[in-house]
Amino acid sequence: MIYSQKYSLVHFIEPLEIGVQFHMSEWPLHTTLADVFAIDPQGADFERLLASKFIGYPPVRTAATADSILGTTRVVLLDKTKELLNLHDNVINLLEQNGAVFNTPEFNKEGFIPHSTIQNSERLDIGQKVIIDSLSLIDMFPDGDWQQRKVLFTFCMS
Secondary structure: OOOOOOEEEEEEOOOOOOOOEEEOOOOOOEEEEEEEEEOOOOOOOHHHHHHHHHOOOOOEEEEEEEEEEEOOEEEEEEOOOHHHHHHHHHHHHHHHHOOOEEOOHHHOHHHOOOEEEOOOOOOOOOOOEEEEOEEEEEEOOHHHOOOEEEEEEEEEOO
């Protein structure tokens, strides 16, 4: 099945309110746990899906380890801890079990490169600790505008 609406699941370093919109070039500091995917929005109750798997899930601790470049994008790599890899795999497995189709599946599971993109006005410092304790669902085309992003909801894991 082909879906036109796209989403992503991220953890914002500083929490954002539900409904906040921003331009695609002005992402707040975050790390992506599930890159761009499509899923049947009628069949996917994201809050229920995430709650079924992640209520009580312990916060995942990692740290910024090095500057790098992915393609042409400047990033800060995160320590690929076992806990972070497990969280990512659990998120991807849950989405796949519910029909998600990923734009770049090669960056899932074994291909996952945990990182935080260096933004225009902020970045993670090398050695900075990151605690992933929430997942935010991002609408990648709110109101059909491919240049905007919108926070649909945030699920706190613990």
